[in-house]
Amino acid sequence: MKxxxxxxxxxxxITTIGVRYFNEMTNMAxxxxxxxxxxxxxxxxxxxxxxxxxxxxxxxxxxxxxEMADVLWVLTCLANQTGVDLEKAVKNNIxxxxxxxxxxxxxxSKLL
Numbered sequence: 074m075k076x077x078x079x080x081x082x083x084x085x086x087i088t089t090i091g092v093r094y095f096n097e098m099t100n101m102a103x104x105x106x107x108x109x110x111x112x113x114x115x116x117x118x119x120x121x122x123x124x125x126x127x128x129x130x131x132x133x134x135x136x137x138x139x140e141m142a143d144v145l146w147v148l149t150c151l152a153n154q155t156g157v158d159l160e161k162a163v164k165n166n167i168x169x170x171x172x173x174x175x176x177x178x179x180x181x182s183k184l185l
Contacts, residue, residue, distance in 0.1 A: 076160035083149045097154050104147040111140040 074082075087094050095103065116122045118133045128136075152159045178184055 076163060080149055080153055080159060083146065084153050094150055094154050100147055100151050107143040107147055111144055114140050
């Protein structure tokens with residue numbers, strides 16, 4: 074799925090099943106909440122925290138995927154609400170990073 078298709082599909086879902094978008098500030102708070110939920114799973118999967126109950130590797134993978142999708146969903150809602158073309162924004166961001174960091178990481182002794 075292309076990013077533009079994602080934006081269209083989210084908009085279609087919001088305007089039919091979801092009734093309407095939450096306002097931008099509510100969605101910003103929801104995005105923060107979803108990032109926190111992703112951080113919780115990351116800290117338990119890759120960090121030093123532990124899960125409250127036994128979790129299989131497959132369950133960890135499913136939880137990570139679900140939380141990442143939640144973050145992408147709300148970010149897409151915010152883009153739709155604010156008129157941001159995420160596909161264009163990502164392409165521009167990659168170009169910016171490429172121009173800015175072309176040799177930066179290759180010359181970073183910490184990464185070698």
